[in-house]
Amino acid sequence: xxxxxYATDPRGVAVTDRRPKRVRGEITARAVGGKGTPVYxxxxxxxxxxxxxxxxxxxxxxxxxxxxCDPFAGSGMTGxxxxxxxxxxxxxxxxxxxxxxxxxxxxxxDPIALREAAAQVVSKAAEALxxxxxxxxxxxxxxxxxxxxxxxxxxxxxxxxxxxxxxxxGFDPETGRMSGDKIVCPHCDEWFPRRGAHVIESAPVEAxxxxxxxxxxxxxxxxxxxxxxxxxxxxxxxxxxFPDALVEPDREMFIRSALALHGVFRITDFYTPRNLRALxxxxxxxxxxxxxxVRQRLV
Numbered sequence: 001x002x003x004x005x006y007a008t009d010p011r012g013v014a015v016t017d018r019r020p021k022r023v024r025g026e027i028t029a030r031a032v033g034g035k036g037t038p039v040y041x042x043x044x045x046x047x048x049x050x051x052x053x054x055x056x057x058x059x060x061x062x063x064x065x066x067x068x069c070d071p072f073a074g075s076g077m078t079g080x081x082x083x084x085x086x087x088x089x090x091x092x093x094x095x096x097x098x099x100x101x102x103x104x105x106x107x108x109x110d111p112i113a114l115r116e117a118a119a120q121v122v123s124k125a126a127e128a129l130x131x132x133x134x135x136x137x138x139x140x141x142x143x144x145x146x147x148x149x150x151x152x153x154x155x156x157x158x159x160x161x162x163x164x165x166x167x168x169x170g171f172d173p174e175t176g177r178m179s180g181d182k183i184v185c186p187h188c189d190e191w192f193p194r195r196g197a198h199v200i201e202s203a204p205v206e207a208x209x210x211x212x213x214x215x216x217x218x219x220x221x222x223x224x225x226x227x228x229x230x231x232x233x234x235x236x237x238x239x240x241x242f243p244d245a246l247v248e249p250d251r252e253m254f255i256r257s258a259l260a261l262h263g264v265f266r267i268t269d270f271y272t273p274r275n276l277r278a279l280x281x282x283x284x285x286x287x288x289x290x291x292x293x294v295r296q297r298l299v
Contacts, residue, residue, distance in 0.1 A: 021063050029056035043101045045075035054081040062087055076102030100299070109297050117294045121285045128281050132233060132274055137211035138220050144209040147217065149226060151272075152205035155183075155197035159190035167205035170194060203227060234273035240280035244268050 033050025034040070040050050054077060058068055064086035070078040073091035079102060082089040091102050122129075130145070137144040152167035164185050172179040182191045204222035211218070245267050247254050254260070263269060268276055289295040 021061065021066065023061055027056060027060040029060065031056050039080055039105060040077075042105055043075065045098070045101055048075040049077050051077045051081040051084065054078055055085060058082055058085050058087060073098055073102045076105045079106040104297055107293070109293050113291065113294050114297050117289055117291070117298060121282060121289070121298060124285045125278075125281045129278055132229075132278060134229065135207065135209045136223060136225060137209060137213065137215050137218070138223070139215040139218065140211060140213055142211060142213045142215075144211045144215075146226070147208035147210055149204050149208075149222065149230070150206040151202050153202050154200045155194070156200055157185040157188065157190065158192040158197070159185060160188040162187045163200050165205070166194065204230065230272075230274060233277060238273075238277045238280055240277075240284040242268065242276060242280040242283070 031053040033053035035048075035050060037050065037052075040048065058078075058081055062068060062085075065088070067088045067090060068078065068082040069090045071092050073079065073093040074095075075098070076091060079089040079091045083106060089106065091106070093099060093102065133146040135144040135146040136142075150167075152165060152171075154163050154165045156162070157164050162185070164183060164187075166178065166183065169186055170178045170180075170183045178194065181194050183194050183197070184191050204227050206219065207222045207226055208217065208219050210216070247259060247265060247267060247269075249255075249260070259265070259269075271279065283299075286295060286298045289298065
């Protein structure tokens with residue numbers, strides 16, 4: 001059975017000797033790989049290893065046409081390394097995310113067909129997306145497109161009970177991070193811990209907008225119209241289907257990330273209402289695309 005299964009290598013070259021490779025001595029090649037290559041950056045995944053760091057081991061212990069098995073495939077980088085070296089690969093993992101990522105990085109797809117399909121999907125969804133992400137250019141007062149909108153919490157000071165906007169009092173623009181766990185109140189100058197502070201509201205604090213005229217992209221404070229449009233979108237029902245599964249409270253991710261403290265109980269809670277609506281609209285166009293391989297890549 002195995003002789004027939006491995007009659008050719010992945011490039012179609014006939015292989016006649018199917019005896020296991022005899023390895024004499026330890027591997028001497030360095031396992032070095034970078035994290036900036038296109039295949040590595042195609043998908044994010046925990047504990048990912050660059051395929052270049054896996055290739056020396058496959059080259060040392062196998063021959064072209066041999067079978068490489070990874071029962072804990074993760075990001076699929078072992079499969080990428082095996083295919084690059086002319087080996088066959090069998091990959092498996094319990095995680096649906098792993099299966100999706102691994103399939104996409106190890107199975108060929110026509111790049112031209114993928115590019116054309118993506119353009120058509122976006123074009124069909126464009127009318128709805130443009131309306132949902134409409135914004136105003138503050139330079140020319142003309143129409144613009146919202147690139148992103150940062151939301152921030154306003155908390156109550158423990159000392160004077162007055163509202164404190166964390167974006168103003170706790171955000172460090174140079175590092176892009178909150179400056180520690182202690183916040184200084186601008187009203188009474190007292191310090192109080194950010195962790196556990198009572199949240200009064202969450203509201204937009206910064207926006208990136210691209211002018212549809214000639215002003216280009218700008219980062220500006222949010223306008224009342226930005227918040228009003230976001231609120232109106234959140235209050236209206238989403239017409240397209242989207243998954244709404246419960247995040248089980250006994251899952252390690254739920255416990256370690258303290259998702260309950262962030263109000264995350266269902267997978268929809270990871271998204272803002274506008275982004276969830278946009279993803280559902282794009283998915284509605286993707287799932288009717290006739291080519292299964294291209295459709296799988298578009299997801």
